[in-house]
Amino acid sequence: MSDTTTMTTATIEADPTVPIIRITRDFAATPAQLFRAHTDPELFARWVGPDGMTTVLDRWDATTGGAWRYVASRDGVDFGFHGCFHEVRPDRIVQTFTWEGMPDGVALETLTFTDLGDGRTRLHAQSLCDSFEARDGMLRSGMEVGIDQGYAKLDGLLADGEIGESE
């Protein structure tokens, strides 16, 4: 049994036995389009995070062994995030994640893109924390708003034909 919250379209689950959050979301996109949405810096900055936030990437090398950092801003308040890319391949991205407001907190994130056919793809996003306290703190942070609104922006970019399968 998992504690499941169903969003507009995303499902966010807290694993009962390990400190993991699992997000599942279907998109009207191919795996290649979702991969580009998560690796192309200009595309990523346009959809990540909640409405009203402006995201500026100041480090971005979405390759195996690369690293990333961005700052999200709203009403003059900045939120920095950074990590490294453990592996980047067409069906799977593994990366670390820190919100700089808690600089020693680190999550290990795994994204997979599963082809559902008919131009649809299921995104699985797993965040692994090193304690249940840290995991539950993430869940209480309001993350679901950023996830839901961010993925809605990504839906919009896909619907507008702004994300091809390759550059």
Added chain:
Amino acid sequence: MSDTTTMTTATIEADPTVPIIRITRDFAATPAQLFRAHTDPELFARWVGPDGMTTVLDRWDATTGGAWRYVASRDGVDFGFHGCFHEVRPDRIVQTFTWEGMPDGVALETLTFTDLGDGRTRLHAQSLCDSFEARDGMLRSGMEVGIDQGYAKLDGLLADGEIGESE
């Protein structure tokens, strides 16, 4: 309660509630010396792993956002390992770790160096896996031999005066 195995000098604990392995080991070294032993590529290759293994680094950028890969060989058999460095600072290194024999298995490793005074430092090494099965598989892999023999080699380098506090 933890399941604790006491090695010659290292302690390896399997956390009962989260899929974490914790290793604790004291060294006759300063934190700066232990930091160099874990970040200087030539020094690291000389002590990591069990006796009889030869380690060759083919990627090594021990800085925040950098990456690493090495191949350990014995009797013509190669074992590849790689990851990225999430954070590298004098008292703490956070990095990812994959043994390429299980290419989708990823652990998040956190090393800290705690000054005990009198030229002694305690190393804490935490490995976080995304399931208890993966964590227990690591414990059954014979990792304790590499840890114990590797740290004994590091003791030897320190005793021989081969690791200064800076380059």
